[in-house]
Amino acid sequence: MILPVHATRLRILPAATATTLALAAATVFFYAPEDADQGLLQKIFYLHVPMAIVALCGFIAGGVFAIKHLRTRDRAWDLRSYIAIHLSLILGVGVLVTGSIWARAAWGHWWVWNEPTLVSFLVVFLLFACYQPLRFSIEDPERQARYASVFAVVGAAFVPLNFLAVRMAQGFVHPRVLTSAGGNMTGPMRVTFYVCLLAMVLLYVTMFTVEIAAKRDSFKLRRVRRELDAMEARA
Amino acid sequence: MIHGTAYVVAAYGVFVTILSAYVGILFPRMRSKRRRLAELEAQLAERKG
Numbered sequence: 261m262i263l264p265v266h267a268t269r270l271r272i273l274p275a276a277t278a279t280t281l282a283l284a285a286a287t288v289f290f291y292a293p294e295d296a297d298q299g300l301l302q303k304i305f306y307l308h309v310p311m312a313i314v315a316l317c318g319f320i321a322g323g324v325f326a327i328k329h330l331r332t333r334d335r336a337w338d339l340r341s342y343i344a345i346h347l348s349l350i351l352g353v354g355v356l357v358t359g360s361i362w363a364r365a366a367w368g369h370w371w372v373w374n375e376p377t378l379v380s381f382l383v384v385f386l387l388f389a390c391y392q393p394l395r396f397s398i399e400d401p402e403r404q405a406r407y408a409s410v411f412a413v414v415g416a417a418f419v420p421l422n423f424l425a426v427r428m429a430q431g432f433v434h435p436r437v438l439t440s441a442g443g444n445m446t447g448p449m450r451v452t453f454y455v456c457l458l459a460m461v462l463l464y465v466t467m468f469t470v471e472i473a474a475k476r477d478s479f480k481l482r483r484v485r486r487e488l489d490a491m492e493a494r495a
Numbered sequence: 496m497i498h499g500t501a502y503v504v505a506a507y508g509v510f511v512t513i514l515s516a517y518v519g520i521l522f523p524r525m526r527s528k529r530r531r532l533a534e535l536e537a538q539l540a541e542r543k544g
Contacts (some may be wrong), residue, residue: 300499304506311510354513358506365502467517474525477532484535491542 273469277462284452284459292452301365306452308358310460311351312381316419318348318464319388323416326409338405341412343471345391347464352385376429380422387415 288306295302322344329337359378360370372378394411398404445453 300503303503307506307510350513350517354510357509361502361506361509365499463514470521470525474521474528477525477528481528481532481535484532484539488535488539488542491539 269469270473273462273466277459277466280455280459280462284456287452287455292449293446295449298366301362304358304362304365306456308355308362309453310457311358312355313457314460314464315348315351315355316384316423318344318351319384319419320416322348322388322412323419326412326416329405329409330413335401335405338409339475340472341409342395343468343475345388345412345415347467347471349385349388349392351460351464352381352388355381356385376426380426384415384419384422387418391415 284306288303292303292306294300322341325337325341325344329335329341359381363372363378364370391408391411395404395408398407
């Protein structure tokens, strides 16, 4: 299994991400104006919404990598799919917790069960939370990769369907940040939001690249160990 | 206002905690793996050479 990660990418990406994250924090707290309705609380959205968008896109990316794996049988694609889903689950925890904190402050409840946006995200999150137990309950690596890929494809197909169903549902309480009419943000708020989205995308890509590099090291380590064991057995 | 600030600090605190935990777990493991790999590769080269 070959997982190429360029050393320059590993140096540039974390630096670019750290810079963009710092810029995002500065724009959130020093550039974006306070929302007339929600006040300071609205600043949670600059974190919560980009995290949700990137997490959902990560689940879809996991599905796309899984399709690549099923078509080519190349285990590197399965590993990419696994890492994409694993990272999206981490961001998903952040989305659920920050969303709950905002809901408690704005609505007076940590969770509202009749709000389709909240429940649909939870359903997608719980669906993908089953991915890892399923994956690691299968011992045979080939079958494990195949079953996990099928699960990832089905789960990823569920994400846009879920999104559309929520958009078509009536009676929202959850605010709409991005709409076809341009959303509810003024100019500086929109700029801040896009800077935060860029920072979150870069963070995800960096985490993805670092994890790929870590997996590559694990495979190399295993191969060298096997070679050494074989040499010892021959001696 | 103080009420709202607490929630904003809590939300951003959660993000920083998750990120720190992730980096704190992944990077030391990666470093130790790389050290071990360098040791084993040196051993292998010694035996081959």
